[in-house]
Amino acid sequence: MEELIVDRRVEDERSLIKTPSDVQADNQEHDSPTSTRQKRSVQHGSPCFVYTLAFFSALGGFLFGYDTGVVSGAMLLLKREMNLSSLWQELLVSITVGAAAISSLAGGYLNGLYGRRICILLASFIFSAGGIILSVAHNKEVLLCGRLTVGLGIGIASMTVPVYIAEVSPSELRGQLVTINTLFITGGQFVASVVDGAFSYLPHDGWRYMLGLSVVPAALQFLGFLFLPESPRWLLQKGDTQNARLVLSRIRGGVNVDEEYESIRSSIEEEKIDAGEGPVLWRILTFAPARRALIVGCGLQMFQQLSGINTVMYYSATILQMSGVQDDQMAIWLAAATAFTNFLFTLVGVWLVERVGRRKLTLGSILGTAASLMVLAAGFLLSAQASPPVTFHPNDPSLHNSTCITYGFCESCMLNPDCGFCYGKNGTAVVESSCMPVDTANTEAAAAGRCSNGTQESLGVFWAYNYCPTSYSWIVLLGLVLYLAFFAPGMGPMPWTVNSEIYPLWARSTGNACSAGVNWICNVLVSLTFLHVAQYLTYYGAFFLYSGLALLGFVFVVGCLPETKGLRLEEIESLFGRQLCSCGAGGSRSVLYTRVNGGNYRSDEDVTDDE
């Protein structure tokens, strides 16, 4: 037992500081009735109801994944049927993410005011409306309106669902259940890619089914939530003590919830002291523990997106084409395989999160992500160095003004979005290659010459847009698989999971709104800048850059992310009581404040006298 140090940290408030492991040990030793009760509640079937709640809420995650994933396949058909310019294509893709960024920020306010349940009902209603608008759209303006609507739904769902699941879950299942939401996101992306593949064979209106099908899970969620309860923590915060106790007992399978109820209630009472006056965001910024939590939450979301997940996913079809897949339909199905890999490894995260904890999982994941990005970059670098030269200059007068014919190598040709590489093969060697302008209506073919009908294997003519034929494609493919295997269990789900648990109740809606907003803003930034970054730095430069950013993220996580596994939501806030860059340090240096009757005690370990 180490010595007890008294330290006044927060006025009118006393805390006992312990390491998280001490607290977990204490929980086991001294709170054994609680743990037994929780375990008992697990056996008494409460998880059944909690799983039902998690399932219906995570449909929000499914819709997030489906609606962000389905658009790439739908766009292939839409651009032909509606004759969309590349500006309109970009608009239709990015308006959803932009709207999600705005509505996730607004979602914080709505959550605080109307509660989690109303927000989830609102999001599923908006999803249904968006799906209907998209499926009946008869022009691009209506499509834009539908994509905007869907984005509003995604933003609200993305910040509300993890909070709701975290608040209704018992602490020993919380990590796993919130991570299931990300499993549903990646599941939604996978289902979207399968639906894209299936309806891409329809000559007309295939996109209506692709975009409209989201109404089914949205309506299911809406109906489900008409019967599901509000978060007991939100009810208690609003002073609805009777309903809060009823809901808590219902969620815990009817067992005695006195202790859990009391602990939430007393923590809300004490939070009133922390919370101070003024708008919530201001109070977060001026109250050190909440401010630190916000920095950690936003930082994690930022590094998730800066690690380039959406670029890698989006670019996977091209990566696979580089590996020799020439057939477009085949590329669509292989992109579905990529989405499936992402889903599968997120499942590994669900399995690991309560076993190894959030911190170790995130650390291992981000380090592996950085290493895989280097493998990807090395593959691109070798391909660029071995880039085939342009050997054939067609004598077509219509090409004289084109910049494409000025390039000497495939690498520089393919980095210009207006050009593509047209070539023949002699065994595995590239022959008679030229850089040609791309058909603006259909990037799968050149605007003129041999490749104006795209790749025609039977004629020995190949068209490469966005990539170059290379024998190093296996390294790139290896990098892609490693990337997903490392990213999906940790960096994919942990930013959402950790954010759902690190804020005190008074700051939870706003904290999650801000961090989700950061996620969406960085998502837009990375996807909109990727092509420009690739043009300036080349592909390998871009992936080396993402790798460097992931390494920075690693340093951030080492310094700042404390372990929250097994702790009650009410206990987690105190992990942020110390200077930020030590709160993530090993168990012995992490501190936990336990409030005791208005006192502010602090100890390194093993303090059990909660009075």
Ligand SMILES: O[C@H]1[C@H](O)[C@@H](O)[C@H](O)[C@@H](O)[C@H]1O
């Ligand atoms: O956690 C999710 C998940 O990793 C998805 O695959 C990705 O598309 C999202 O941007 C991310 O927030």
